[in-house]
Every structure is written in structure tokens, then in C-alpha cells.
Amino acid sequence: MQGKLSRPSFKNVKRILVKIGSRVLNTGQGLNYRVIERICDDLSMLKDRGIDIGIVSSGAIAAGNALLGIRDHNVGLSKKQALAAVGQGKLMSAYNDAFTRYGYKVAQILITLEDLENRKRYLNVRNTLSALLEFGVIPIINENDTVAVEEIQFTDNDMLASMILPIMEAGLLIILTDTDGVYSADPKRSKNAERISVIEHLKSSDVDRASPLAGKWGRGGIESKLKAAYHASLLGVPTIIASAYTDHVVSEAINGNDLGTVVLPSRRKKITSRGHWMSFVKRPKGSIYVDDGALRAILDSGKSLLPCGVTGIKGEFKTGDAVEIVDKTGKVIAVGLSNFPSHELEQVKGANTKDIARILGKECDDEVVHRDNMILRKEMA
């Protein structure tokens, strides 16, 4: 990570995704209508200029908390889900009122991680989003908190936004929060903490080192914002992390004014939206261990993984599930989609291609993971 780089402007961007966090949307006594209105004023101006806008908005649980007068934030999952059900309508009505003043319409989209893991549903979300944008409607997206249980939740809405980004084909991600960007140290603790204006070459290891400060309302902290920005950078999309309290924050940031932190897109070959889906949306269901021959074939010659290179299998997976490909030292070298269910792979591991049909008693794919369905970890470091 580094600062002191020149600040790009994004005046030519056609479509932006704005993520607004729980911390800024709540006063503690309910939704912060003033902030919502100010952000929507600014976004309406951009809509007037012909820019497509999508919003990922948190705030449902906190709005539900306030509506039911519940002060305790640790109420347990099912109560949180109930609070989200109460608050989500209130949240939508706030956006609806704010945008109606400018003649713009909004649509509610509630999504679970399982929806996005399923390729068909993922593509359905894409079609719906595309139709909404074509109608000139502003989609307001949140996690479907009411049905998502802990193990299938997005870690937070920053993560949800990074997943929506390629689906919406947005050219810029803006994360609005309660701090003016990313600082060199925790500004609440260190006088010397400086805002970093531009970050180039953000690596996954930089993200791991960032402080995981999460707010009491929402689930994400600065670490999750950097993680979302890192995913965006791999997709070739810049991210601006800025304070929701700055006047006209989005248009100022688009004009290239020095506020918040810009994370520049990676200079490497972009990963495709399908590559992003395989690497970051679809959670791996198991691991396939490979020998040195397969390792070299995959890493050096761009080959598929064949059964003869497989030495072991961990976990239970079905055909089409995501798996990690692991070398003999235990290092994950790639992720991909398996053509074999784990119980069949167990039978054919180490076998020659010509023997596979005989062993399984049926015709099947030659490759365990085809190269087209594989993303190397080194492409994402």
C-alpha cells in the first residue's frame, strides 16, 4: 500500500455501485434520514447526468432495533432476522421518499449468498439488475437477512457489494462509511495517523494486516472495505472509500477531488466475472491434493487437472462444486469446478485417463478440473 500518488478522476464512468453502511444510516434512535436524503440528492444529480446507480444498503437491523425500541445489539440470530424484517421496509421507504423528490424510482433486491453461489440464480440476478437499470430504476440491494443463517451469510455488506459489482457491471465502487477513507494507523488512537489518498497494488496480505474494526450496528470494518476494494481491483474496477457525511461526496469523488481513499484497479490481467464467481462467491466444498507432475502441468503449462495427478481428496463434493487444488506442501494453488463427485474421484485418483470409464463403469470427462474452470491463486495474490 502507498500514498502520494496522483488522484484520478472518474468523470467518464457510466455505472456506479454505492455501498452505504449501517453506521452512517443510523442515529442510534432510528434511521438517519438527513444523511439518506443528502446522499440521494447527490446521486440524483449523477442520475441526471446519465450515470446508472445501484446501491447496496445496510441498516435494516438497526432500523428494526430502533423501531421496536430494542437497545441491546446482541439479541441472537433469529431476533436479528426479525428486526431486519421490521426495518427493511422502513429503509426502503426512506430511499423511496428521497429519490421520489427527483422523479426517480427504486427497487428492492434482497439476496442470500446461496442465491449467488447458484450460477443460474446468479445470472438471473444479473438479468433483473440489467432490466432495472434499463428502466432507469435505482436498485437498492441488501442481504435477505430474514432467511440467511449464520453459515450462509455474507460476512458483511462490503462483501455483498463486491459480489454485486461484476453482476451489475459497474465501473466504480464507492463505499460510504463514517471515516474519511483509510488511514496509515487508527486515527482514534494515533495522532500521526494520516489519510491515504491513493492505494496502488493492493495485495491480499495488505488486507489481512488491516484493523478489523467493526461497528456495533453493521458487521464490516475497514478490513472488509479493503477486502471489497481488493476484489474490485482484481476485476479492474477502482474503489473509493469515503465519508458519507461529506457534502456531495460521490460527485466530488468522481470529479477527482482529494477526499477519502481511492484504491486503483490492479494492473494485471483482469479476472473475468465468472473467474470472480469461481474464486470468491462459490465457496469450496472440498480439496483435491495433487502431485508435482500435476502441479507443474497446471502452473507452468496451463493444463487441466487429470485423475492421474490426484493423490488425495478432502471433503464431500458434487459435480460442479467448487474445490481447492492443493499441492503436497498443503498450499492452495488454484480453485476450480470439479467434473467428478468426491466419491467417484476417490475411485479414480491416480488412474490413467484410458482406465477411468472402466473403473467407474460409465463414460465421463477426462479432466477432473478443466483449465477453463480453474483460477490460479498466483493470479490473485
Ligand code: GLU
Ligand atoms: N444486512 C444488514 C442490515 O441491513 C447489515 C450487514 C452489514 O452491516 O454488513 O442491517
